[in-house]
Amino acid sequence: MAQAVPTFGSPWTALQPRLSQPILDAVLSLGFESMTPVQEGTIPAFMQNSDVVVEAATGSGKTLAFVIPVLELLMRSTTRLAHSEVGAVIISPTRELARQIFGVLEEIIKLGGLDYKPYLVIGGSSSATDTADELAQMKELGPDILVGTPGRLEDILCGRLKRGNKTKSGTITASGGIRGRPSASAQRLEVLVLDEADRLLDMGFEASLTAIFSALPRQRRTGLFSATMSEGLSQLMRAGLRNPVRVQVQVQVQGRHGAGDDGGISERRIPLTLSVKYLVCPPDRKLAQILRHIQSNSAQKYIVYFSTCAAVDYFYKLLRRLLCPTAEIVPGGKQALRSERQRLARLFRVDYSVSVHSLHGQMVQKKRQSTYSAFAALPSGEAGILLCTDVASRGLDIPDVDCIIQWDPPTDPKSFAHRCGRTARAGRSGSALVFLNPGSEETYIDFLALRKIPMAPGAYLWQTEDGSITHDAPEGAVVCETSDDSDDEEPGLGGGEDDGRPEGEEGGAEEPADKAAKKKKKRRGLAVARYPADARSNELIALVRDIAAGDRDIYERGKLAFVSFVQSYLKHEAMYIFRAKELPIIEAARGFGLLHLPSMPELRKRPKGKFERYDIDTDTIPFLDSKREGQRLARLAAAKTKTQQPDKDDDAKLKRKKKKNNTDAWSNAKDEREQVRERRLVRMKKRDAAAEAKEKQLMDQINDPSLRELLAKDPLLVKQMLNQRDKSLRDMVKIAADKRGRQQPAATTQTLEEIVEDARRRRAQVSSDSSDSSDPEDDWEAMARKEKIRERLAAKTKRKRFSFNPGFSDEEGDGAD
Numbered sequence: 001m002a003q004a005v006p007t008f009g010s011p012w013t014a015l016q017p018r019l020s021q022p023i024l025d026a027v028l029s030l031g032f033e034s035m036t037p038v039q040e041g042t043i044p045a046f047m048q049n050s051d052v053v054v055e056a057a058t059g060s061g062k063t064l065a066f067v068i069p070v071l072e073l074l075m076r077s078t079t080r081l082a083h084s085e086v087g088a089v090i091i092s093p094t095r096e097l098a099r100q101i102f103g104v105l106e107e108i109i110k111l112g113g114l115d116y117k118p119y120l121v122i123g124g125s126s127s128a129t130d131t132a133d134e135l136a137q138m139k140e141l142g143p144d145i146l147v148g149t150p151g152r153l154e155d156i157l158c159g160r161l162k163r164g165n166k167t168k169s170g171t172i173t174a175s176g177g178i179r180g181r182p183s184a185s186a187q188r189l190e191v192l193v194l195d196e197a198d199r200l201l202d203m204g205f206e207a208s209l210t211a212i213f214s215a216l217p218r219q220r221r222t223g224l225f226s227a228t229m230s231e232g233l234s235q236l237m238r239a240g241l242r243n244p245v246r247v248q249v250q251v252q253v254q255g256r257h258g259a260g261d262d263g264g265i266s267e268r269r270i271p272l273t274l275s276v277k278y279l280v281c282p283p284d285r286k287l288a289q290i291l292r293h294i295q296s297n298s299a300q301k302y303i304v305y306f307s308t309c310a311a312v313d314y315f316y317k318l319l320r321r322l323l324c325p326t327a328e329i330v331p332g333g334k335q336a337l338r339s340e341r342q343r344l345a346r347l348f349r350v351d352y353s354v355s356v357h358s359l360h361g362q363m364v365q366k367k368r369q370s371t372y373s374a375f376a377a378l379p380s381g382e383a384g385i386l387l388c389t390d391v392a393s394r395g396l397d398i399p400d401v402d403c404i405i406q407w408d409p410p411t412d413p414k415s416f417a418h419r420c421g422r423t424a425r426a427g428r429s430g431s432a433l434v435f436l437n438p439g440s441e442e443t444y445i446d447f448l449a450l451r452k453i454p455m456a457p458g459a460y461l462w463q464t465e466d467g468s469i470t471h472d473a474p475e476g477a478v479v480c481e482t483s484d485d486s487d488d489e490e491p492g493l494g495g496g497e498d499d500g501r502p503e504g505e506e507g508g509a510e511e512p513a514d515k516a517a518k519k520k521k522k523r524r525g526l527a528v529a530r531y532p533a534d535a536r537s538n539e540l541i542a543l544v545r546d547i548a549a550g551d552r553d554i555y556e557r558g559k560l561a562f563v564s565f566v567q568s569y570l571k572h573e574a575m576y577i578f579r580a581k582e583l584p585i586i587e588a589a590r591g592f593g594l595l596h597l598p599s600m601p602e603l604r605k606r607p608k609g610k611f612e613r614y615d616i617d618t619d620t621i622p623f624l625d626s627k628r629e630g631q632r633l634a635r636l637a638a639a640k641t642k643t644q645q646p647d648k649d650d651d652a653k654l655k656r657k658k659k660k661n662n663t664d665a666w667s668n669a670k671d672e673r674e675q676v677r678e679r680r681l682v683r684m685k686k687r688d689a690a691a692e693a694k695e696k697q698l699m700d701q702i703n704d705p706s707l708r709e710l711l712a713k714d715p716l717l718v719k720q721m722l723n724q725r726d727k728s729l730r731d732m733v734k735i736a737a738d739k740r741g742r743q744q745p746a747a748t749t750q751t752l753e754e755i756v757e758d759a760r761r762r763r764a765q766v767s768s769d770s771s772d773s774s775d776p777e778d779d780w781e782a783m784a785r786k787e788k789i790r791e792r793l794a795a796k797t798k799r800k801r802f803s804f805n806p807g808f809s810d811e812e813g814d815g816a817d
């Protein structure tokens with residue numbers, strides 16, 4: 001049997017140094033009698049002025065492990081903070097997590113009767129006025145502790161960036177930026193905490209964190225917390241830690257699963273109470289599996305993770321339609337509703353209601369907050385599903401989540417542990433399931449095992465004729481061939497009983513070609529068993545397609561979801577496991593209930609023959625919303641009239657559009673703009689490089705001894721030459737000599753190099769008009785005036801400019817502004 005480190009350690013009163021009485025009262029009144037191991041290890045070190053780097057499994061109580069020391073350090077500090085000064089800053093990567101940390105902090109302050117003012121700073125205000133109101137409110141309150149997300153904290157502590165000097169990826173360009181006044185000062189800050197530090201310290205938040213760190217004093221305590229703290233020392237240095245104490249809480253297991261199979265002790269990065277399973281199955285069966293899971297368990301709370309926002313939106317609409325169909329969302333009146341319900345009843349039946357929620361980063365903040373709160377507030381015993389992206393993978397402490405399902409394995413492998421960690425928190429039990437496609441994705445099992453996340457095989461769920469759920473394949477289930485022939489070889493199919501994949505049923509006599517394919521696969525190490533067909537799962541897909549054929553919103557969202565899924569798959573971080581070549585496109589498209597394969601350049605080389613197109617003219621699929629449908633019909637009619645009488649221009653436009661559609665993914669408008677910008681940059685760089693090369697060539701010619709003498713006598717010649725770089729040197733000499741009528745040039749005391757430098761400087765400063773001026777003296781005067789103005793302007797700008805420090809080291813200055 002497995003054993004583990006205990007979930008709880010010593011009582012709070014055993015802490016050395018002792019907690020102050022108000023804080024002790026507060027934690028005890030929360031009903032927490034003992035500390036968790038991570039609290040026991042972290043709180044004393046952090047309270048005794050050490051920097052800390054803390055790594056402990058999800059749900060192990062890290063939030064209190066930093067909230068308590070933050071308050072203790074502030075209470076022990078002798079510094080009196082002014083109204084606009086803050087003493088502590090806690091940074092979180094997402095708004096939901098920031099809100100949650102703020103809630104814990106507020107509660108401890110309230111229960112302990114402490115006189116501290118925390119303030120939550122997260123983005124997402126719907127208007128500039130709201131943001132201004134929030135700022136005014138904050139200034140009036142004069143908070144001591146700020147909890148927030150990097151971008152908003154940067155605005156408050158460093159001043160808002162007024163000029164667009166942040167690139168799209170968030171990095172500040174070398175020219176620095178012009179900022180407004182900071183709304184709060186962190187010059188006398190005592191303590192900084194980075195929750196989910198590994199996420200914060202990766203590149204995504206670099207610019208904001210650099211700015212924030214530069215506004216903090218060097219003399220401060222810093223704590224980094226995460227369930228997946230990376231080892232990278234550079235990250236710790238970037239956060240400005242000095243001799244940090246490392247607290248690492250390991251979960252050790254004795255017995256089965258992991259290295260402990262031989263009776264030894266193994267370590268795992270996930271809580272012991274969490275059981276993680278994988279299910280290898282073709283992608284068009286995932287939806288049926290999810291519904292069967294819901295049906296086979298009594299009312300439970302599920303979180304289902306997808307890789308893209310579009311997929312969350314689509315499945316949210318679809319599952320609402322499937323699980324809570326009402327007359328408003330089913331077109332065709334009561335009869336249609338009844339027939340849809342009857343079809344669904346064959347496939348899914350529970351005697352309780354299931355609420356569906358969604359959460360992703362592209363939702364407006366208000367909706368994001370309300371949907372999250374509604375799901376979190378579901379009482380235990382009520383069934384609910386939250387569909388989300390990784391925005392809800394870290395830190396969220398949603399009560400009583402029973403099961404985590406991952407439709408797609410995460411792009412960032414670290415997210416896997418965080419996603420699963422939304423269940424089995426603080427000693428409670430929970431389960432997680434991840435779907436893997438047959439083939440190379442099965443390597444993910446070993447990949448995670450190496451990262452100390454052991455997984456066991458999960459059971460494929462079947463549905464019997466009477467609708468109940470079972471682990472046994474129905475009798476007479478026929479062998480199912482994969483429908484994907486994207487490759488010459490079929491993608492790997494399931495395995496045998498032992499690994500928990502659906503039981504393979506071998507057909508009768510094998511064709512030689514079949515044998516050859518099998519051999520080939522064996523050589524590549526892929527599984528070769530076949531899946532019994534799942535008629536009920538196919539029925540479900542047919543129902544989804546019928547729904548899409550009658551509801552344009554679902555049809556379009558499905559397409560978008562599929563396109564975004566394929567694109568995200570192609571960018572998977574673990575590309576050697578999630579191989580684009582082995583993605584079963586046809587089955588994946590069926591899994592999204594598509595009516596046809598969308599035209600994507602990514603799919604161009606894949607044969608589409610086997611994707612069974614739904615027999616419908618997609619232009620006839622209506623929106624259920626009458627206003628949207630009216631607008632669509634009007635657009636359609638206008639387009640039709642235009643195509644009936646195309647004039648010459650339109651013809652050309654259509655041709656261009658057609659060509660464009662053939663070459664570009666239809667969802668790529670944004671990417672395209674970026675590509676244009678990039679191409680322009682490349683062109684500019686090329687132009688500069690060519691100009692430089694030309695100038696170098698010219699300088700080489702100038703240094704040619706035979707010309708040197710001639711040029712030394714005539715400084716104007718050099719100037720003209722540099723102004724008209726495209727003409728060859730000898731032509732220039734000839735032109736200049738003709739122009740000057742072979743006059744004797746003015747004597748000069750300058751060396752040739754000085755002359756060239758002089759002329760170059762003039763060329764850079766004087767506009768092309770003035771450089772052609774016949775009187776060089778006039779140029780000098782104009783130039784001098786311009787130069788003075790320029791210098792004055794530059795000095796002014798320099799005073800205003802934010803001093804950007806790209807380093808994160810200890811040597812950082814005390815503040816930017």
Ligand SMILES: Nc1ncnc2c1ncn2[C@@H]1O[C@H](COP(=O)(O)OP(=O)(O)OP(=O)(O)O)[C@@H](O)[C@H]1O
Nearest residue numbers: 032034035036058059060061062063227395397426
């Ligand atoms: N000493 C304690 N005794 C009992 N329950 C506790 C204790 N400390 C924290 N908890 C509870 O444990 C749960 C998880 O805590 P918390 O959210 O801090 O975990 P975490 O380690 O930050 O997880 P994650 O890595 O997912 O962010 C919370 O519901 C919290 O109330």
